[in-house]
Amino acid sequence: MQLAVLGLNHESAPIAMRERVALSGFALEQAYAKLAAFSGCDGAVLLSTCNRTEIYWAGPLAMPDVLRVWSTAVDVDPDQFSDHLYLYVGDRAVTHLFRVATGLDSLVLGEPQILGQVKEAYQTAQAFDSVGTLHRVFLAALRVGKRAHTETTISQNALSMGYAAVELSRKIFGEDLSELSALVVGVGEMGSLVARHLGSAHIGQITVINRTESRARQLAESLAARVEPWTRLSDAVTNADLVVTSTRASIPVIDADMVRNAVKSRRGRAMIFLDLAVPRDVEPGVEQLAPSVFRYDVDDLRAVVQHNLKRRQREAALVERIVEEERMVLEKDWDVSKAGPLIRSLRDKAERIRQRELEQTWRRLPHLTEHDRAVVEQATRLMLNKLLNDPMVSIRGWAGHPDGAVYLQALRDLFRLDGESPSLAPKE
């Protein structure tokens, strides 16, 4: 299979370049139409996301032609972006596609969205009737992506502070946060970000408190949250399971006394402080007051994210193994599918020779009865079958063998099969 991929991604090109050469809308349509016009293109799939644009194609079509199609479609001179491009051919192209589908090649290691985008690209290509011989490799890529997410935890454990905060709450309060109440103190950037994450995680209720109440209202509106006056801070802390702080105060706004009171009336119910302010808003050491108090500041959250990343990196090694495994399966599939036409043409050739010789025989021996003819026909067929049986078994066995391709070619040369049958055209 002549598979190749030409593309650029977040590592090879800056965003300014990526957005100029992205293939979407009209550019995508044009590119598909132009690629279809090439006779050397046996299939093409275009993958375009915010982090990458890639053209996968099969067949003898040359890279410069593909590049020309791309540059015409986006109306950017090839010289302007050719330095940012990578080209992978054959096995390496397959591996690349699999790594993309599993999120190994993503900016956020292991993120699962890319798998959906690969699927979408495949479906779009189907709509343009352009997938051709790429069906098998794309279906395999989708399978590899799915395996990566079910067999490893590469897509689990948050890599952003906002999501890590939500995850941390789930580790303590369980998956369902709908019974919880969160308190957002201050309207700092990080605090608002975490509050938004909590909102989208369907937390029960959010209360916002800020020294300047009008700004609290602004944030509360976007979160569908309540607003309380600053003077009610102590009560609000007592009632909250989760306190997110990000004020600009120079001394802690939530001190040990406030937490001590809260602990007393909460009778062992857990509470988490996510202190995202620098200088810190929650007095360090409040977690020593009771085992039910958890306090995480910015550094702690960052450390959690780092641990999560390390864990994903460890999982990445497992995913690489799945990628390699599936690539080998695919390769073997291809070899088997290559062996198929070879076997067919060998049989065809033998059968043609037999028919030709039989016709001559009937002409030379016109006195043969129906019965005689049947016997001769049967004898020649059995002879051929028996002769061809061992080669057939060997050919099938060579599929997947490292030198299999060489053997198959040798066989083709030996019997001069090339050009014998249309099923041997270099399409497969």
Added chain:
Amino acid sequence: MDTLIQLGVFVALVLSSTAFIWGFYRPRMEWSAKGLLLLAFLLETLFLGHLAGMVRGFPAVTPGIWISFFVWMVAGAFLLWIRRAGWTPIGGFVTPVLTLIWLGGQLMGGTIAARLPARLTGPWLTFHIALATASYTAFLLASAAALMYIEKERELRLKSPRVFYYRLPSLAESDQWSCRMVGIGLPLLTAAMLVGGIWSKAVLGHYWTWTGKEIWSLVTWTVYVGYLVARWRGWTGHRAAWFSIWAFVLVVINFFGITVMFHGVHDYRG
């Protein structure tokens, strides 16, 4: 043949414990771990079934064999319990403890030869033992859930996520299950004691004999009632978890300590 089966149980338990602990790091190992535990359960079933056939009745009336019965019940209950997704890692806590208890049972001996006098046996006895065993099973699982709580809480407080942070259920869930298991175990223990009393009245003439075992059972019962009262009054989390763990330690003392130290109807050495 019994020795061979018991050896099989032991090997399956040890391998299962290892696989469960390994499974903290490699979740795919958990399938083998569960399979091995199921094997231990089936072998134990075979063992108990064989003994039951030999004595033509309920076999678990001596300490050693009762332990086998207990291990059988815990393994079965546990396998049912972890069909809830995400709870499999608890096996890393339960199976090693179970293996140790099983070994303890072997040390206590108690072959089938040590049989109770015929007048003491009967369906009431079977019922009494089965109920007590089921309550112990629930208490063991309650303490395992509590142990998970403590471990996960420790990692959360250290703010340095390690294996338990990632693999164990949330604190809230561990806490709830620990409580739920006690909620199941206590009525069972109460019933076991009532049945024991009735049966004792029938064959011995009195409901209660103040033997060591009975006193310790009463203590255990009081402690678990105390646990539920405390929970009802608002205890959760850390304190409740330790309560549950220490209460189970009491159950273990009750069984091993009292069985060895005291004599009376509950002295099963015949």
